Amino acid sequence: MTRSTDLRRRGEQVLPRGNSRATLYVPPAAPYARAGAGAYVTDADGRRLLDCNNNYTSLVHGHAHPEVTAAAVSAIQSGTAFGLPTEAEIDLAELLTGRFGRSMRWRFANSGSEAVMMAVRAARAYTGRDLVVRLAGAYHGTYDQVVGSAEPGVPGEVRAMTIQVEPDDEEGLARAFGSHGERIAAVLVDLMSNRAGLRPLSPSFVAMVRREAQAAAALVIVDEVITYRLAVGGLQASYGLEPDLTVLAKVIGGGFPVGAVGGRAEVMACFDPERPEPIHWGGTFSANPVSMVAGARAMRLFDGAAVDVLNERGDRLRAELGDAGIEVSGRGSLLRLFPEDIEKAWWALYGAGVLVSTNGLMALSTAMTDDDLATVRDAVVSVLA
Ligand SMILES: Cc1ncc(COP(=O)(O)O)c(C=O)c1O
Missing domain, CATH: 3.90.1150.10 (Aspartate Aminotransferase, domain 1)
Structure with a gap:
């Protein structure tokens, strides 16, 4: 055997x-x-x-x-997690902001799924709305709100909070906004979804996503969990797209568990504990220094x-x-x-x-x-x- x-x-x-x-x-x-x-x-x-x-x-x-491993080993030897923030999360956030080339604020998590969950929560908190538009066939991790319609175990009420549009279907997108625009918190897109065939969305559809969202005062969330490796500013750069929120994971952890949400300061302020009604997002191992240090080293090498x-x-x-x-x-x-x-x-x-x-x-x-x-x-x- x-x-x-x-x-x-x-x-x-x-x-x-x-x-x-x-x-x-x-x-x-x-x-x-x-x-x-x-x-x-x-x-x-x-x-x-x-x-x-x-x-x-x-x-x-x-x-x-060798360099990523050495950075991780050194972080491990200095203590793997603390009940205090660390410089390592500032370092990775600064590095990512520099790569995107615009002012951004970040929150780290332990997986892409968790980061998507955080981004959707932020969009809902910011807009005060519930509906999320997603593209058929795309995978955004395991959060109830964003799994495909065939996934068992998701309550009907939760499913009803998601509108599904076919990739590049401009009429379908217009219909979604025409019927529900005032209730839409965000459009969630992966610009080149692996599960949907690893084919880039058409630039005109992406431009329309931006336009429709803006007109309806909804947010655009771009999931770059897989595509971020294609450009230092993500695949969004090649579309000239500046989403309200960007989700990262995978490569930015240097081989360790990671997820991140980044976006405009005004939107990311939803996580500010001094706000009257902040999103309370903890995560015992969020921004743990091992993932942060290994991720930063991996990105500096990339x-x-x-x-x-x-x-x-x-x-x-x-x-x-x-x-x-x-x-x-x-x-x-x-x-x-x-x-x-x-x-x-x-x-x-x-x-x-x-x-x-x-x-x-x-x-x-x-x-x-x-x-x-x-x-x-x-x-x-x-x-x-
Ligand atoms: C595009 C995309 N978004 C989100 C996720 C979820 O990330 P994780 O597996 O880290 O939860 C994945 C995972 O493969 C993904 O491909």
Whole structure:
């Protein structure tokens, strides 16, 4: 029996399907990871794979980058969490504000889901309204208010607080605002949603989101949890969009749990405890110095030049796969494959030594060499072409 099979047998006694994340499920069960180093992950059976999953796009420098690890170890040795604020959260907030190039205030959390939840709460508190417009097919984490309409366990009353519009459906958006404009707190958009196909929204639709929201005095929340790795100012910069609130997570934690909401001071003032009716948002491990320090180090290593290099490599890989007749979407360092049978393709790629996400999403890391990228290309071509 393999070690992964053994772990799965043990795991299924204590965890539904043997682990804690639905996103890791691929029938009959994904192998377990043992360790990671640079561009590679080793599974429990000792198989070494080129990691194009990178923990669902979050490990932009691959595994255990020496400088990020050293920063995290130093933070751990100085105490991992305190009942007082720390300089580390100021440092990361300053760094992010500098990258977006405009005045912003931040609040940190421990996941993207939590940050989305915080942003929606802020929009409702700021506008005094309840409804949220979201785009069909997009994933924004696990908060009741923003999961797709098919998710069980969400009360009907909560579902009724969300209006769903198809991506790029300008008529649908106009209808939503025409019928409910005065009750809409925010429009929540991911400018290139992985789950919806990793295809950028059209600039005219995004401009319309901004216009309609402004006319109705609603807010625009942009979820850049995945797309933030594409530009230091996020994908929003390429649309010339300045949302009221921006949600980040994944890459900004340097491999540790993180989420963040950033926005105009006036909106973020909802969290100010000196306000008459502030949003009371704590979080025992929010802005813990390990995530803050590791995240800041990872982002300093991922400056504009490094972002451009990684995006160019992603664009090249996408072009090569396209030339080989493979359907592939995305932009820069984010790619998505669309095999007819994703489970079969996932296992075939695994067998060829390449780990992709269970829906065909791939995210490059700065740890990958040109040889690594050629290996990825050849494996994908051999499995999908
Ligand atoms: C676009 C987007 N938003 C939000 C989330 C939720 O983030 P987390 O998994 O950190 O809760 C994800 C997770 O993959 C995501 O892709």
